[in-house]
Amino acid sequence: MSKQNIICFSRLKALACIAVVILHTFYASAAFAKTSGQMSAMLTVRNLMSWAVPCFVMVTGALLLDKGREIGYKKLFTKYILRMAAALVIFSLLFCCFDALFVTKDFSFATVKDSFEKALFGGGWKHMWYLYLMIALYLTMPAYKLITKSAKPADIRYLLALYAMFLCVLPTLEVIIEKKAALYICVYSVYPLYLFAGYALHNKLIKLSGAVSLILVLAGAGTIIALTIYTTENKSSLSSLLDNYSFAATAALSAGMFGLMQAGGGKQLGILDKIAVQLEKCSFGIYLIHMAVLKVLFVIIRFDPIANGGFAMVALVSLGVLIVSFAVVKLLKLIPAVNKII
Secondary structure, eight states: OOHHHHHHHHHHHHHHHHHHHHHHHHHHHGGGOOSHHHHHHHHHHHHHTTTHHHHHHHHHHHHHTOTTOOOOHHHIIIIIIHHHHHHHHHHHHHHHHHIIIIISOOOSHHHHHHHHHHHHHOOSOGGGHHHHHHHHHHHHHHHHHHHHHHOOHHHHHHHHHHHHIIIIIHHHHHHHHTOOOSOOOSOSOSHHHHHHHHHHHHTTSSOOOHHHHHHHHHHHHHHHHHHHHHHHHSOOGGGGGGGOTTOHHHHHHHHHHHHHHHHTOSSOOTHHHHHHHHHHHHHHHHHHHHHHHHHIIIIISOOOTTTTTTHHHHHHHHHHHHHHHHHHHHHHTTSHHHHTTO
């Protein structure tokens, strides 16, 4: 892989990592909103960061679906799946203990048992859903690689068009018209679309210029802003679109962000690229840890950012959470066994 592509992916994953922290900070801060205007502002920023997870998945597709990258079953299970499974079990236990010690203040042996049940059946901290997603994508990776290994460019474009129509456009229309289509494609979720989109964009099977990427970003962001403001002030079933990565506007925004990073990947940015590389290396750990930092701040300390500075304070808290999470992850990475997980 070229140095330009490595820089591009580092920047994208670093920005996506920042976006995830901003998303969760503004979403948590919405609980302190006193007016519809404050609520609308918090949720607008939160929803504008919805491109982060799709772009993480797109980078995974670009890297792992590459024809020249061999991933045997041993490597798949011992490196990729084992890491996610270990993180799922360990952090489910840690988060359950956190809640028992600091929130419910009812720690017992049942806490440990409860953590394993949550790891298996869900019910733990909400952001842990991403680990289940990645395990599922890794499990299906051998089948997906068979497709990219033998498919012609036209085949990939056809597959993307099919996925985009039935996993993105159609679900969006179903919410708008409040009717369920009888015809569907037998794919569980929208994430294979993002996986193959990352592969196709990275390999230029679909070309997005900087201008087209910018249009996609502006169109997606504009739609999200308008819909957030509307659904905050009016009760509407359309609000469900904003919580769904199948939303066409979110898909457009995500593809545009990926395209912009590719279009601007050649020029060296000095210190910014060095920061991006460090954030990218710690991105998975930051994803896991930052929710604990938010919980300490908002649940245990009960800090109200809106009453203590409003929008600017929430933005400052986002930066603080990112820095603290990064520092914790860097320290944890000094422990060899932990370094292999986060």
